[in-house]
Amino acid sequence: MPKLKVNGLTLHVQQAGEGPDVILIHGxxxxxxxxFLCRAMTELAATHRVTAFDLRxxxxxxxxxxxxxxxxxxxxxxxxxxxxxxxxxKLVGHSFGAVVAMHAxxxxxxxxxxxxxxxxxxxxxxxxxxxxxxxxxxAFHQEAAxxxxxxxxxxxxxxxxxxxxxxHLDGERLLRFRQAVGLPGLNRLLKLAGTTAGDDSKVEAGxxxxxxxxxxxxxxxxxxxxxxxxxxxxxxVEHLPNCRSVLIPNAQHRAPEENPxxxxxxxxxxxxxxxxxxxxxxxxxx
Amino acid sequence: xTGATSEPEILADVARIxxxxxxxxxxxxxxxxxxxxADLGLASIxxxxxxxxxxxxxxxxxxxxxxMAELGKRADRDLSIGELADFLxxxx
Numbered sequence: 001m002p003k004l005k006v007n008g009l010t011l012h013v014q015q016a017g018e019g020p021d022v023i024l025i026h027g028x029x030x031x032x033x034x035x036f037l038c039r040a041m042t043e044l045a046a047t048h049r050v051t052a053f054d055l056r057x058x059x060x061x062x063x064x065x066x067x068x069x070x071x072x073x074x075x076x077x078x079x080x081x082x083x084x085x086x087x088x089x090k091l092v093g094h095s096f097g098a099v100v101a102m103h104a105x106x107x108x109x110x111x112x113x114x115x116x117x118x119x120x121x122x123x124x125x126x127x128x129x130x131x132x133x134x135x136x137x138x139a140f141h142q143e144a145a146x147x148x149x150x151x152x153x154x155x156x157x158x159x160x161x162x163x164x165x166x167x168h169l170d171g172e173r174l175l176r177f178r179q180a181v182g183l184p185g186l187n188r189l190l191k192l193a194g195t196t197a198g199d200d201s202k203v204e205a206g207x208x209x210x211x212x213x214x215x216x217x218x219x220x221x222x223x224x225x226x227x228x229x230x231x232x233x234x235x236x237v238e239h240l241p242n243c244r245s246v247l248i249p250n251a252q253h254r255a256p257e258e259n260p261x262x263x264x265x266x267x268x269x270x271x272x273x274x275x276x277x278x279x280x281x282x283x284x285x286x
Numbered sequence: 287x288t289g290a291t292s293e294p295e296i297l298a299d300v301a302r303i304x305x306x307x308x309x310x311x312x313x314x315x316x317x318x319x320x321x322x323x324a325d326l327g328l329a330s331i332x333x334x335x336x337x338x339x340x341x342x343x344x345x346x347x348x349x350x351x352x353x354m355a356e357l358g359k360r361a362d363r364d365l366s367i368g369e370l371a372d373f374l375x376x377x378x
Contacts, residue, residue: 031330033329033330033331033334036330036350039351054331260355
């Protein structure tokens with residue numbers, strides 16, 4: 001499988017198509033297959049060179065013990081762009097991958113033409129959301145409990161605490177959890193749970209509210225119409241200079257999986273509208 | 287590899303490749319009914335990598351993007367080896 005050396009790590013990378021660059025960034029505990037399952041890889045490859053990769057700690061990429069903040073992942077994105085010869089690109093991220101995309105745009109604004117944010121909340125903007133109403137979390141909480149992992153109400157959003165419990169599963173509980181997520185899935189989760197990824201994904205890591213609001217590139221806030229993070233979507237549209245939102249029907253936090261056809265159609269339409277407007281050719285004036 | 291590849295040959299190819307896929311030794315028999323995820327315990331990221339291995343094996347590009355997208359629309363996200371063999375037979 002194609003692997004590239006990036007920031008001293010070996011990352012699993014998949015590419016398709018030719019043209020201006022698009023980089024696809026999955027979320028924590030996910031992997032690049034999300035972009036195949038929702039057909040984004042195939043659809044965008046008709047007009048772009050599309051590069052998807054497994055974040056460090058995920059899929060078939062290396063698993064370093066530390067370095068999992070949005071700043072660390074964003075540095076990987078920029079180094080990956082160097083490695084594939086992409087001086088600039090449009091970035092598409094799902095969930096925490098969208099936080100990474102935004103962070104990359106803050107670190108290297110001249111290299112990022114546009115950003116698609118699929119259903120993120122930002123650590124710096126956590127105060128906007130009543131996260132206890134996150135249905136996805138509630139379902140996950142129940143699945144985890146059924147599989148022997150108990151998450152307290154207080155720490156419901158705490159991936160670090162979750163990983164800590166996964167690390168200490170034994171006997172019967174480990175067997176149940178393994179049956180619930182599958183063996184390769186469990187092995188990958190155990191590797192990730194041994195890192196600082198859980199706690200690192202909760203911190204601002206320098207991506208402050210001011211820096212987020214300073215992003216001038218075209219931004220698409222692509223959220224599920226039942227997303228737990230719609231307050232974040234509204235805030236971004238209101239406060240960013242160049243942001244619009246599209247809501248995907250019949251989707252909560254995982255529109256690429258919950259309504260892949262509508263998600264990818266909206267993604268493709270927006271990317272193509274940018275090309276027609278000449279965004280890729282002229283870049284962002286500042 | 288020449289174009290005339292029969293379905294039993296394809297099934298045998300797939301079974302052989304999966305028996306030691308990514309270092310995962312699967313000891314049970316692999317047949318048309320064997321399911322990629324529920325039986326072999328593989329995940330969608332493994333399907334992406336298997337797609338590459340099969341394209342290398344047959345020496346030509348195959349529309350795995352379409353197969354993955356079809357999988358993404360299924361509630362159980364699972365695929366039988368028979369379905370994979372049919373896909374290969376249609377496209378080889």
